Amino acid sequence: MSLLVAVLLVASFFVGAFYTSFGAIERYGRIEFVQLPSRTISGATTDELPKTVEYNQVPVTVPERMVIYNGYISLETDDIQGNIAKIRSLAESYDGYVAGSSHSENYAEIMIRVPKDEFQRAIKEIETFGKVLEERTSSDDVTEQYVDLKARLENSLRQEKRLSEILQMAKTVDEVLNVERELERVRGEIESLQGEINYLERNVAMAIITIYLSEPPPPFTPPGMDWKETFETALRGLFAVFRGLIIIVVSLLPLLVVGVPMYYVYRKRKSKKQSAM
Numbered sequence: 079m080s081l082l083v084a085v086l087l088v089a090s091f092f093v094g095a096f097y098t099s100f101g102a103i104e105r106y107g108r109i110e111f112v113q114l115p116s117r118t119i120s121g122a123t124t125d126e127l128p129k130t131v132e133y134n135q136v137p138v139t140v141p142e143r144m145v146i147y148n149g150y151i152s153l154e155t156d157d158i159q160g161n162i163a164k165i166r167s168l169a170e171s172y173d174g175y176v177a178g179s180s181h182s183e184n185y186a187e188i189m190i191r192v193p194k195d196e197f198q199r200a201i202k203e204i205e206t207f208g209k210v211l212e213e214r215t216s217s218d219d220v221t222e223q224y225v226d227l228k229a230r231l232e233n234s235l236r237q238e239k240r241l242s243e244i245l246q247m248a249k250t251v252d253e254v255l256n257v258e259r260e261l262e263r264v265r266g267e268i269e270s271l272q273g274e275i276n277y278l279e280r281n282v283a284m285a286i287i288t289i290y291l292s293e294p295p296p297p298f299t300p301p302g303m304d305w306k307e308t309f310e311t312a313l314r315g316l317f318a319v320f321r322g323l324i325i326i327v328v329s330l331l332p333l334l335v336v337g338v339p340m341y342y343v344y345r346k347r348k349s350k351k352q353s354a355m
Contacts (some may be wrong), residue, residue, distance in 0.1 A: 079217045096325055142279060146218040147285035154206030158186050164207055165190060172196040174284065185292040191284040211292075224278050231271040238264045286328060291352045 116228065156162050166176055171173055174192035181187070192200045201215065241261045248254045 099305045129307055130213045135302045141218045143219060144224040145194070145201060146220060146278075146281045147194055148216045148218070149197065149201050149285065149287040150212070150214040150290070151201065151204055151210065151213040152289065152292070153204075153208035154211055154292055154294050156293065157294065158184075162186055162188055165204065168203060170199060172307045174198055174200075178288065181291075185290070187288065187290050189286060189288045191286055194283060194285045197285040197287070200285075204287065208291070209294075220278055220282070224275070227271055227275050229279070230274065231268065234264055234271060238268060 089270055105134060153161070158277040162179065162181070169176055169190040169192060174190055174196070177189045178193050179186065179188040190200075201213070205213070238261065240256055245254065245257045245261065
């Protein structure tokens with residue numbers, strides 16, 4: 079009986095809603111949670127390469143491994159501008175400098191360079207400036223690349239010296255022009271190789287640390303509710319149920335008028351048959 083009543087009420091609601099034009103739209107806030115990448119830290123190897131490498135019969139001496147260190151830290155802080163000033167002071171205290179920075183209303187990014195020997199100390203100190211959301215450190219061993227460039231530079235310098243000697247021995251204008259053309263090409267290679275070597279040496283000597291600063295997200299506040307609209311919607315739903323009940327009762331009334339007498343006639347005949355037996 080309870081199940082029949084429940085089904086009747088649900089059917090009444092849908093019937094009443096079908097014949098009644100009403101509706102309400104509720105808007106809910108949406109919160110997106112961004113999962114930050116997992117923290118990965120890779121250290122540099124300390125194995126030593128041979129101190130002298132032969133390259134086309136040119137000995138190249140490498141005092142130590144050439145490793146470029148890079149670090150990235152994401153911090154959450156309420157005082158972005160104050161921490162930018164602290165990071166600048168930190169870089170200067172380690173004989174480093176600010177390589178670049180950018181900022182907006184709610185976040186900022188600053189890149190500093192510090193001596194490689196102070197890299198880990200600087201990382202640990204910067205971590206105290208706020209809540210660490212992410213940290214990454216990496217190292218790039220460029221020793222082989224550096225050795226190759228140095229060896230090629232030595233070869234080019236020897237070639238330049240030899241061409242200069244040949245130029246002094248040139249007799250004709252064509253000989254002079256040919257030697258000078260080749261000498262110019264070799265000197266261009268020397269400048270290019272020296273530039274690459276200087277670039278590697280600068281990056282090895284001064285590690286890079288990029289710091290991203292952001293403000294904490296605002297506390298979650300539940301969406302507001304229009305109580306008047308909610309109450310009106312509830313009343314409409316209640317009236318829809320009543321309307322559905324009336325529609326169902328009126329619709330079934332002809333069946334009840336015919337079906338109830340027939341049911342009693344059937345019951346009466348059945349009872350007479352049982353009495354006769």
